[in-house]
Amino acid sequence: MVANTSKNLLIAAHQASTSDMWGQLNKFDVFISDIVIQEASRGNKSQAKNRLDILKDFPVLEIDDEAKELARHYLRVKPYPKNALKYAHLMN
Numbered sequence: 001m002v003a004n005t006s007k008n009l010l011i012a013a014h015q016a017s018t019s020d021m022w023g024q025l026n027k028f029d030v031f032i033s034d035i036v037i038q039e040a041s042r043g044n045k046s047q048a049k050n051r052l053d054i055l056k057d058f059p060v061l062e063i064d065d066e067a068k069e070l071a072r073h074y075l076r077v078k079p080y081p082k083n084a085l086k087y088a089h090l091m092n
Contacts, residue, residue, distance in 0.1 A: 032058045033067075
């Protein structure tokens with residue numbers, strides 16, 4: 001939404017998919033977590049500010065014990081890419 005379109009075709013396709021998804025959000029009740037805010041805060045400061053401005057009106061869900069147990073369950077029963085494991089701190 002705030003990044004320049006990549007010259008890498010795979011990344012550009014992901015960006016287009018994300019843009020399409022944002023156009024559909026009005027059909028759903030959308031919530032975010034603190035992890036989303038942390039991710040949006042990274043990188044280019046100007047773009048991070050723009051991302052955080054977009055997210056400011058979304059309700060933020062607390063990561064409670066039930067959410068951690070659900071994350072543990074999914075990590076046990078579903079194969080996830082290695083980069084998804086960076087969120088494994090939810091399991092602690």
